[in-house]
Amino acid sequence: MFSKACKYAINAMIYISTxxxxxxxxxxxxxxxxxxxxxxxxxxxxxxxxRENLLSSIKGPNGxxxxxxxxxxxxxxxxxxxIDGDQIFTGxxxxxxxxxxxxxxxxxxxxxxxxxxxxxxxxxTSLEDMAKGIQNGTNFLKI
Amino acid sequence: MFSKACKYAINAMIYISTxxxxxxxxxxxxxxxxxxxxxxxxxxxxxxxxRENLLSSIKGPNGxxxxxxxxxxxxxxxxxxxIDGDQIFTGxxxxxxxxxxxxxxxxxxxxxxxxxxxxxxxxxTSLEDMAKGIQNGTNFLKI
DNA sequence: ATAGTATCGGATATTTTTATCCTTTAATAT
DNA sequence: ATATTAAAGGATAAAAATATCCGATACTAT
Ligand code: FES
Ligand code: FES
Numbered sequence: 521m522f523s524k525a526c527k528y529a530i531n532a533m534i535y536i537s538t539x540x541x542x543x544x545x546x547x548x549x550x551x552x553x554x555x556x557x558x559x560x561x562x563x564x565x566x567x568x569x570x571r572e573n574l575l576s577s578i579k580g581p582n583g584x585x586x587x588x589x590x591x592x593x594x595x596x597x598x599x600x601x602x603i604d605g606d607q608i609f610t611g612x613x614x615x616x617x618x619x620x621x622x623x624x625x626x627x628x629x630x631x632x633x634x635x636x637x638x639x640x641x642x643x644x645t646s647l648e649d650m651a652k653g654i655q656n657g658t659n660f661l662k663i
Numbered sequence: 664m665f666s667k668a669c670k671y672a673i674n675a676m677i678y679i680s681t682x683x684x685x686x687x688x689x690x691x692x693x694x695x696x697x698x699x700x701x702x703x704x705x706x707x708x709x710x711x712x713x714r715e716n717l718l719s720s721i722k723g724p725n726g727x728x729x730x731x732x733x734x735x736x737x738x739x740x741x742x743x744x745x746i747d748g749d750q751i752f753t754g755x756x757x758x759x760x761x762x763x764x765x766x767x768x769x770x771x772x773x774x775x776x777x778x779x780x781x782x783x784x785x786x787x788t789s790l791e792d793m794a795k796g797i798q799n800g801t802n803f804l805k806i
Numbered sequence: 807a808t809a810g811t812a813t814c815g816g817a818t819a820t821t822t823t824t825a826t827c828c829t830t831t832a833a834t835a836t
Numbered sequence: 837a838t839a840t841t842a843a844a845g846g847a848t849a850a851a852a853a854t855a856t857c858c859g860a861t862a863c864t865a866t
Contacts, residue, residue: 654769
């Protein structure tokens with residue numbers, strides 16, 4: 521479904537969002553430990569998220585990553601889009617060059633509903649929302 | 664969503680199912696032309712499907728692949744399972760070792776519904792069903 | 807100013823997926 | 837029997853995804 525890179529991105533963003541706003545600066549090491557991901561690879565992914573302004577970073581001592589106010593309203597859809605592209609939301613399930621009503625693949629009609637279900641869910645689920653479940657121990661980021 | 668191998672497998676199986684039953688023997692070359700897939704790679708995938716008894720093959724002149732009676736009732740779920748495994752139907756969306764109610768990831772509840780939607784669709788969609796859409800020109804296998 | 811720290815970014819390595827090549831095996835037709 | 841044909845299977849190659857390494861950059865603290 522999602523690439524590993526994308527899973528790490530989502531979990532990392534949620535983890536940062538669980539930290540108290542304004543006091544949420546956190547380093548790579550802590551993040552990758554919290555989500556159980558390879559450190560160096562996670563760094564690459566965080567770099568992309570920073571470049572795309574979904575995340576901000578500060579270098580040097582007491583440096584790290586943080587997500588301010590508005591950033592916590594980011595929807596999962598956007599993260600997937602930035603890391604995996606939106607093939608999953610718009611592409612053809614069976615590999616046709618493009619998904620369209622005019623030239624539908626064998627599963628187009630049935631699949632479209634699922635894809636929209638997924639896209640809708642991802643578009644209405646924010647980091648804030650997810651962070652709550654982690655904070656109160658209902659949901660988990662690793663193992 | 665699905666691997667290329669899996670997409671080729673599904674389209675190939677549907678293509679064979681569009682041919683008149685009992686007179687449906689068709690060679691690799693024709694199949695990969697019909698679904699626009701790389702020949703040698705497609706051969707590998709068909710071999711797996713033959714090994715798993717979703718397809719049968721005959722060597723030599725007038726040889727090829729065919730799907731008998733019962734085979735046409737095969738559901739897409741089974742093809743995905745054989746080629747990609749059932750990670751997509753049972754695995755955790757965010758990469759936890761296993762998906763479970765006891766230790767749910769951040770999107771577990773929301774994702775479960777989508778996964779079940781997908782699994783249900785794939786379990787109730789057969790080659791026969793798909794073949795009809797191709798035969799009457801409503802759906803397409805390539806481009 | 808200087809040393810220390812943490813992210814950035816480029817280079818490289820490993821693994822997995824996708825794709826090709828070629829020999830072997832089994833069936834057909836002459 | 838023999839030549840021909842098409843799938844099977846093993847070996848290899850290319851591409852993409854995942855993962856690691858290390859010097860450069862920017863910031864902090866002393
Ligand atoms: S054409 Fe395949 S999903 Fe729309
Ligand atoms: S635990 Fe992640 S989808 Fe169920």
